[in-house]
Amino acid sequence: MLELKHIYKNYNPGSVNEMCLFDDFNLTVPDGQFVAVVGSNGSGKTSMLNIICGSILADRGEVLVNGQNISNQKDYQRHKTIGRVYQDPSKGTCPSMNILENMSIADNKGKTFGLQMGVNKHRKDYYRELLQSLGLGLEDKLYTKVGSLSGGQRQAVALLMSTMTPLEFLILDEHTAALDPKTADIIMELTDKIVREKHVTTIMVTHNLRYAIEYGDRLLMMHEGSVILDKAGEDKSKMNADQIMHLFNEISVECGN
Amino acid sequence: MALVVSVLEQGLCYAIMALGMYITYKILDFPDMTVDGGFPFGICLAVVMIRAGVSPILTLPICFAAGCLIGVCTGIIHVVFHVRDLLAGIIMMTALYSVNLRIAGRANLPMYDYYTIFDNNAVNGIFSKLPSVFSKFQTVIVLLIITAIVKLVLDWYLKTKSGMMLQAVGDNDVLVTSMGVDRGKVRIIGLAIANGLVALSGAVFAQQQRYFDISMGTGTAVIGLASVIIGTALLKKLSFFKITTSVVIGAIVYKACVAIAIKAGLQSTDLKLITAVLFLAILIITRDRKKRVEA
Ligand SMILES: Nc1ncnc2c1ncn2[C@@H]1O[C@H](COP(=O)(O)OP(=O)(O)OP(=O)(O)O)[C@@H](O)[C@H]1O
Ligand SMILES: [Mg+2]
Numbered sequence: 408m409l410e411l412k413h414i415y416k417n418y419n420p421g422s423v424n425e426m427c428l429f430d431d432f433n434l435t436v437p438d439g440q441f442v443a444v445v446g447s448n449g450s451g452k453t454s455m456l457n458i459i460c461g462s463i464l465a466d467r468g469e470v471l472v473n474g475q476n477i478s479n480q481k482d483y484q485r486h487k488t489i490g491r492v493y494q495d496p497s498k499g500t501c502p503s504m505n506i507l508e509n510m511s512i513a514d515n516k517g518k519t520f521g522l523q524m525g526v527n528k529h530r531k532d533y534y535r536e537l538l539q540s541l542g543l544g545l546e547d548k549l550y551t552k553v554g555s556l557s558g559g560q561r562q563a564v565a566l567l568m569s570t571m572t573p574l575e576f577l578i579l580d581e582h583t584a585a586l587d588p589k590t591a592d593i594i595m596e597l598t599d600k601i602v603r604e605k606h607v608t609t610i611m612v613t614h615n616l617r618y619a620i621e622y623g624d625r626l627l628m629m630h631e632g633s634v635i636l637d638k639a640g641e642d643k644s645k646m647n648a649d650q651i652m653h654l655f656n657e658i659s660v661e662c663g664n
Numbered sequence: 665m666a667l668v669v670s671v672l673e674q675g676l677c678y679a680i681m682a683l684g685m686y687i688t689y690k691i692l693d694f695p696d697m698t699v700d701g702g703f704p705f706g707i708c709l710a711v712v713m714i715r716a717g718v719s720p721i722l723t724l725p726i727c728f729a730a731g732c733l734i735g736v737c738t739g740i741i742h743v744v745f746h747v748r749d750l751l752a753g754i755i756m757m758t759a760l761y762s763v764n765l766r767i768a769g770r771a772n773l774p775m776y777d778y779y780t781i782f783d784n785n786a787v788n789g790i791f792s793k794l795p796s797v798f799s800k801f802q803t804v805i806v807l808l809i810i811t812a813i814v815k816l817v818l819d820w821y822l823k824t825k826s827g828m829m830l831q832a833v834g835d836n837d838v839l840v841t842s843m844g845v846d847r848g849k850v851r852i853i854g855l856a857i858a859n860g861l862v863a864l865s866g867a868v869f870a871q872q873q874r875y876f877d878i879s880m881g882t883g884t885a886v887i888g889l890a891s892v893i894i895g896t897a898l899l900k901k902l903s904f905f906k907i908t909t910s911v912v913i914g915a916i917v918y919k920a921c922v923a924i925a926i927k928a929g930l931q932s933t934d935l936k937l938i939t940a941v942l943f944l945a946i947l948i949i950t951r952d953r954k955k956r957v958e959a
Pocket of ligand 1: 419426446447448449451453454455
């Protein structure tokens, strides 16, 4: 179980650009739940994920995992059990290494990075198999530098890499945004499959309302640092895209845009 | 001929240092000025040890280990105390100046009458059995062997898991964090290895020159950077070479350029000026200032 309790976050305190984002933000995600998060630009989705993962620190409040406060853990310690795909496709892979090397690094997550050979040739077929599931033809490009792949291809590799080893939480930040519609569908299907197979607690931010409705057990809508809609189970399955779109427009009108 | 031999000798000594700077500058994207203190540190440590009767070959691993410690210090200043990379290096470089004077006890220290890795009973014995043409190249051959060993070990290391993490941290440190690894620690390891190589290079250079002078370190970082930049530029033309090989060649090419400039009539007192101007020329020609994207 993941809990955010009484989170406060001010960006640039004391300057003219001061911006209060979270003011007593709370969220509880039970084990194995697949949460889809939608919300306007700047509503604080990425910031929320960053606070969970320790990439930024909250000014006040606690992040609890299974009841244990992890607010004092460093980002890299928290990432030991977190798989994460970023909004920015270049963040999930190493551009100057090839696909094989990237996947080898991901394959070793959780073990020590010592003086053994970095690439284990016996795992190549397994990597090919994983890549094949993407349907992007990447299985024939094991020796291609990731830097020369397209943003979408990189994001797909990043998804595989972040879910190769056992994990407790999967944190996805608009991981299909850089993909073409067909590939996005494939990746979304794959994501769902991975989440179901591994029973991993997942938070997925998306701007695609269809995905938010079709996938996941729970739907959150965020606006200006708070949750304005939270539907799970039965309630969620009754929602349709029009209703959400309507709500979206309403808050946009409130903001004057 | 004597000129070629001298260029090769100096180039190969500096090549080991350039391999260290390849790690900091190219892999970690960290312009490490520690080198200007770390290189003479290796020199004076080796000279003092040899004068005290330590076996010449033993000075190499000892200097490497001592250099690693220096790199760890630079790393801690940068990673733990958040001092900018360039400044962290300058702080260490300044501190090492005094440390080096302390170790040597004075500003210059010769060791002409001592055995070195190039000139000892074992090496002399081997070369006395070979045809006499080889004797001129005795130092160069020993240097080639040492440099080749260092290069091969570095190549091997970069292929290990630890070495791949090192490359990853310079490439995309967010990924290193995602792997649950402390990126600061990886940086410190990289700086340690790099400065270990720099001090090792100093120890080798000390035995080729057979003396220590406190001014020997000035401009080392520039020579190292120039070698690395020439090396990477060469690689674009000669892609069948490994990057480490082309950095070694880069160091030799750089020393050759300096030798030609002096041959062309400049005084040896102009050496640092030549070093600086050549470096500037290389920077302009290769325009390698931007953070690499494809490389
Ligand atoms: N490092 C930062 N410094 C200052 N302000 C920031 C910083 N990061 C985010 N913000 C501000 O916090 C607000 C929320 O940003 P955040 O990135 O969390 O939004 P988001 O919901 O992920 O938006 P998007 O859908 O565009 O990705 C924005 O108004 C942004 O300007
Ligand atoms: Mg965002």
